[in-house]
Amino acid sequence: MIGDIEEKENLWIFVELYKSEPKQVSLELIAKGRILADKFGLCVCALLIGDDVKNISPVLINAGADTVFLLEHPLLRQYRSDFYAPVILDLIRKGKPGAVFFGATPTGRDLAPAVAALAGTGCTAGCIDLELTENGALLQTVPAFGGRMMAVIVTPEQRPQIATVRPGVFQQAGFSERDGRVVDILPELPQAKFDLVEFVEESLQPSLLPSARVVVAGGAGVDSREGWELLRELTGALQGALGGSRPALDNGWIQESQMIGHSGSTIRPDLYIAVGISGDVLHMVGVQDAKVIVAVNSNSRAPIFSRSDYGIVGDYREVIPVMIDAVKKKQRS
Amino acid sequence: MDFQPTVQQDLLRKVVRQFAEDEIAPLVNDLEITDDTPPDLVRKMGEQGFMGVTIPAEYGGTGMGHLARMIVIEEVGRVSAGMAMALQVMQMGAGMVIDWGSDAQKAKYSPLLAQGKILVAPAITESSGGSDLEGLSTRAVDEGAFYSLTGRKVFITNSHISELAVIIAKNEGGAKRDFSAFLIENGTEGFRRGRVERKIGFHGCITGELIMENCRIPKENLFGDKGRGLAIALKGINDYGRMGMVGIALGLMQASLEASVKFARERILYGKPISNLAPIQFKIAEIYADLEASRFMAYNAGWLIDQNKKSDTQVSSAKFFSTEAALQCTRKAMDIYGAYGCMKDYPLERYCRDAQLLVPADGTNDVMRIIAGRNLAMKK
Amino acid sequence: MQVAVCVKMVPVPGQWSQIAFRDDGSLQREGIELIINPVDRNALEEALKIRQAQGGTVTVFSMGPPSCLEHLRETLAMGADRAFLLSDRNFAGADTLATSKVLAAGIRKEMPDYDLILCGSASIDSGTTQVGPQLAVHLGTAHLTEAFSISAGEQNYLQVKTSASHGHYVTNLKTPAVISVTQQLNKPRIPTLFDIMTSCNKEIIILSLTELNLPKSESGLEGSPTKVQELFFPPAKRQARILEGSIEDRVEELFKQPGVAGVLR
Numbered sequence A: 001m002i003g004d005i006e007e008k009e010n011l012w013i014f015v016e017l018y019k020s021e022p023k024q025v026s027l028e029l030i031a032k033g034r035i036l037a038d039k040f041g042l043c044v045c046a047l048l049i050g051d052d053v054k055n056i057s058p059v060l061i062n063a064g065a066d067t068v069f070l071l072e073h074p075l076l077r078q079y080r081s082d083f084y085a086p087v088i089l090d091l092i093r094k095g096k097p098g099a100v101f102f103g104a105t106p107t108g109r110d111l112a113p114a115v116a117a118l119a120g121t122g123c124t125a126g127c128i129d130l131e132l133t134e135n136g137a138l139l140q141t142v143p144a145f146g147g148r149m150m151a152v153i154v155t156p157e158q159r160p161q162i163a164t165v166r167p168g169v170f171q172q173a174g175f176s177e178r179d180g181r182v183v184d185i186l187p188e189l190p191q192a193k194f195d196l197v198e199f200v201e202e203s204l205q206p207s208l209l210p211s212a213r214v215v216v217a218g219g220a221g222v223d224s225r226e227g228w229e230l231l232r233e234l235t236g237a238l239q240g241a242l243g244g245s246r247p248a249l250d251n252g253w254i255q256e257s258q259m260i261g262h263s264g265s266t267i268r269p270d271l272y273i274a275v276g277i278s279g280d281v282l283h284m285v286g287v288q289d290a291k292v293i294v295a296v297n298s299n300s301r302a303p304i305f306s307r308s309d310y311g312i313v314g315d316y317r318e319v320i321p322v323m324i325d326a327v328k329k330k331q332r333s
Numbered sequence B: 001m002d003f004q005p006t007v008q009q010d011l012l013r014k015v016v017r018q019f020a021e022d023e024i025a026p027l028v029n030d031l032e033i034t035d036d037t038p039p040d041l042v043r044k045m046g047e048q049g050f051m052g053v054t055i056p057a058e059y060g061g062t063g064m065g066h067l068a069r070m071i072v073i074e075e076v077g078r079v080s081a082g083m084a085m086a087l088q089v090m091q092m093g094a095g096m097v098i099d100w101g102s103d104a105q106k107a108k109y110s111p112l113l114a115q116g117k118i119l120v121a122p123a124i125t126e127s128s129g130g131s132d133l134e135g136l137s138t139r140a141v142d143e144g145a146f147y148s149l150t151g152r153k154v155f156i157t158n159s160h161i162s163e164l165a166v167i168i169a170k171n172e173g174g175a176k177r178d179f180s181a182f183l184i185e186n187g188t189e190g191f192r193r194g195r196v197e198r199k200i201g202f203h204g205c206i207t208g209e210l211i212m213e214n215c216r217i218p219k220e221n222l223f224g225d226k227g228r229g230l231a232i233a234l235k236g237i238n239d240y241g242r243m244g245m246v247g248i249a250l251g252l253m254q255a256s257l258e259a260s261v262k263f264a265r266e267r268i269l270y271g272k273p274i275s276n277l278a279p280i281q282f283k284i285a286e287i288y289a290d291l292e293a294s295r296f297m298a299y300n301a302g303w304l305i306d307q308n309k310k311s312d313t314q315v316s317s318a319k320f321f322s323t324e325a326a327l328q329c330t331r332k333a334m335d336i337y338g339a340y341g342c343m344k345d346y347p348l349e350r351y352c353r354d355a356q357l358l359v360p361a362d363g364t365n366d367v368m369r370i371i372a373g374r375n376l377a378m379k380k
Numbered sequence C: 001m002q003v004a005v006c007v008k009m010v011p012v013p014g015q016w017s018q019i020a021f022r023d024d025g026s027l028q029r030e031g032i033e034l035i036i037n038p039v040d041r042n043a044l045e046e047a048l049k050i051r052q053a054q055g056g057t058v059t060v061f062s063m064g065p066p067s068c069l070e071h072l073r074e075t076l077a078m079g080a081d082r083a084f085l086l087s088d089r090n091f092a093g094a095d096t097l098a099t100s101k102v103l104a105a106g107i108r109k110e111m112p113d114y115d116l117i118l119c120g121s122a123s124i125d126s127g128t129t130q131v132g133p134q135l136a137v138h139l140g141t142a143h144l145t146e147a148f149s150i151s152a153g154e155q156n157y158l159q160v161k162t163s164a165s166h167g168h169y170v171t172n173l174k175t176p177a178v179i180s181v182t183q184q185l186n187k188p189r190i191p192t193l194f195d196i197m198t199s200c201n202k203e204i205i206i207l208s209l210t211e212l213n214l215p216k217s218e219s220g221l222e223g224s225p226t227k228v229q230e231l232f233f234p235p236a237k238r239q240a241r242i243l244e245g246s247i248e249d250r251v252e253e254l255f256k257q258p259g260v261a262g263v264l265r
Helices: A024-040 A054-062 A081-095 A106-119 A225-238 A246-250 A316-332 B007-034 B039-048 B066-079 B081-100 B103-114 B229-266 B278-306 B312-336 B338-342 B348-356 B365-377 C013-018 C038-054 C066-078 C096-110 C131-139 C193-199 C247-256 C258-264
Strands: A011-015 A044-050 A067-072 A099-103 A123-127 A129-132 A138-144 A149-154 A161-165 A181-185 A194-201 A214-218 A241-244 A271-275 A292-297 A310-313 B120-123 B139-142 B146-157 B164-171 B179-185 B191-196 B207-218 C002-006 C009-011 C034-036 C057-063 C082-086 C116-120 C142-152 C157-164 C167-174 C177-181 C204-207 C227-232
Touching: A011 A024, A011 A081, A011 A106, A024 A044, A024 A054, A024 A099, A024 A129, A024 A161, A044 A054, A044 A081, A054 A067, A067 A081, A081 A106, A081 C142, A099 A106, A106 A123, A106 A161, A106 C096, A106 C131, A106 C142, A106 C157, A123 A138, A123 C096, A138 A161, A214 A225, A225 A241, A225 A271, A225 A316, A241 A246, A271 C258, A292 A316, A292 C258, A310 C247, A316 C247, A316 C258, B007 B039, B007 B066, B007 B081, B007 C066, B007 C193, B039 B081, B066 B081, B066 B229, B066 B278, B081 B103, B081 B120, B081 B146, B081 B164, B081 B229, B081 B348, B120 B146, B120 B229, B146 B164, B146 B179, B164 B207, B164 B229, B179 B207, B179 B229, B229 B278, B229 B312, B229 B348, B278 B312, B312 B338, B312 B348, B312 B365, B338 B348, C002 C038, C002 C131, C009 C013, C009 C066, C034 C038, C034 C066, C038 C057, C038 C066, C038 C116, C038 C142, C038 C177, C057 C066, C057 C096, C066 C082, C066 C193, C066 C204, C082 C096, C096 C131, C096 C204, C116 C131, C131 C142, C131 C177, C142 C167, C157 C177, C167 C177, C247 C258
Parallel strands: A011 A044, A011 A099, A044 A067, A067 A181, A099 A161, A123 A161, A214 A241, A214 A271, A271 A292, A292 A310, B120 B164, B139 B164, C002 C057, C002 C116, C057 C082, C082 C204, C116 C177, C142 C177
Antiparallel strands: A129 A138, A138 A149, A149 C227, A194 C167, B139 B146, B146 B207, B164 B179, B191 B207, C009 C034, C142 C157, C157 C167
């Protein structure tokens, strides 16, 4: 028993840290947890694990958490599965939550399934929606087959119900000064299974994407230097920001910070122009809140056309130059 | 009758397709411009075992056989007809050495040929033509210690990238059909390469001349028994050359079919994809039917060769049927593309140009009809 | 080093549009071609490289229906020494926990002396990324995910680089261990015709539930804590108006639209 909160099937959120700050997705999950918990009178508990991280607690409480479980230890400074998974398991056994949410980040995807396997319960990967029913069942919506299909996954018997949730699908909440409590827990560390040598920071150029009003993005269909030059030119003419989908990153055309979609940025521009992007849900999850989406694609059956507002079916190499000319002409007039 | 491909055949197709898409497809545009055979690609195809598909394992090949060879050429041809042509003639050269070479010749050359480390160019055709073998004018004179060859071979595939040639020559003073075959190594005195042709298609595959002027050939380089020249040429052309053209035809038709279906689904006219239109569907159905018919003829002919059964009627029929089908299919696919079909940005015009070369190569289609027709109508 | 590689057969993405629902709500996916999950090839390639450098064996494990058999032949052609197909009617409907239990049981039975288990980081059909970590839990070993570099260190140590959100970790890992790999790790080889011939002499062994010493209650649908409650095609929130006419006309029309014209000022 930890505190006096094991009575109910509460909602727990694993808080992922970067440079002593909670990641956006963790705050989004706390906010979503708050909404679900309020419906049924449950508590939202944040799992804050690290070294000297106590001062983060108020941020989590203000984001919507009732309780912060604080586990501090010098060896927990850096995330590592061999320590974090057993420590969380231990806590789950004591606190008996109804559900535990993790961000579907590299860390969350490494940790959550291990915790679930240790606890002998289910783990649903990469959720894009969560609902809670009266009897405490979590309805977890995940895309399958590249988003062509959606599945609602439940964990009927075992508890907790564990889910990883994609960044950017829920809105962060801004509560001012909420009350909450911090429960200090002394973690019992198991034996190390590996030797974490170092974390190598990769300096990323600050992305212009989140604040841009206009975003132009390319996908697998834009497969030449000339093609990306065209997109760059259009972006410049529109004074926007250039981004891309996962294939564009994999093929080396854009940098990590320019990737839009699941495991990349989630953006809300006024105008989003998707060029040679098929419209996989993993990508569209990052732009679903754009005001207007324009798709340019040579494949009339590409899913992007049922996820955008205006479509031009055609070869981007013919379409984009015309767009560039038209933008320039409009600006002159 | 079992139409199920074997596990090995399925795997072979998958693997060759993957190679063609990863290693050949990125080069196709360059090949169109340079019209050169990339040595690096030849080396890779050799390492993959493409040249040794009919060569027995004891000589460094896989011995998969002629039906398997058809699949290899088809999959390479689906991506590049030019590379498929170069490859099929490499296979033909390697195959002829296994079929006719002496033990010493096989020991010396076959393991290298099977893995593409050296290439042999079969050289039969002359300016007088290739099918009228008796009209060939290259002469071989038996000088006692060596043979002396004089003549000019034209339209020789891989002429300028091969280390060896098999030359068919008339035995001086012999009877009308008294021909022999000779192996000539590069650097042999009196042996040189002539002009390189510029073709309508098959870009990336080199076609040129081989010239012999009192070329002195050691006695041990007689290829097959003396006087067997015509048999050697005919078997090589039947089993390898013509079958190779059939394989390229299949590749071109498969590529045309895939391109047609893709374009028809993507191209919007009056608000709907043109794949909804019956005339487009007709063309696609016709391409498919031609491809399937050609395939069955091709695989059957390959199987006959693998069984050492008589196959010239089947091979000749498959050759004229499939290559003419490929001419029509590439044309129909181009029509489906409309004006786009005529643009260099799309592969259709290349398919059409490549298909033209299928008809005259390795015996014109009129000659194919003569062979099949004569066998069917006259022989009992 | 004794390396096990876990692979999954997935429907080829080009044919996903043919996947439909039957009347009973289940998925109709017959006739859709299977391929080896692409990143699983990278896992196999890395195993082959390790064998090349250090000796040892490479064994492939896959759970799936009998139709996966022919695809396992491809892993043998790439160079794996042997392959096991874990196949049983009772395995159907497995989630990642049940799948990883079956794989763990297969490895425990056939390769108890394994040093390293390699998996692809995610499957393209469901994208769960969970089997690697869960396999490690069942076998009681360490796990790392998102590995883009693996190099041999001293003795039984491997130095592994794994990517994270803002950089990468460098970890020294003592075997035995489970590592999930990414496509950046290497370029999978294409089997040669010689490899195809050799693969025909190698074994693929099918193991069923009874041979794995696994209770039925821990495999397949029965052993899966998660269940699919509902499958549906997502409703389109937007439906593009496809613009018509010449490219110039279409672009002009586009730039007249309210939401677009506004941002062009």
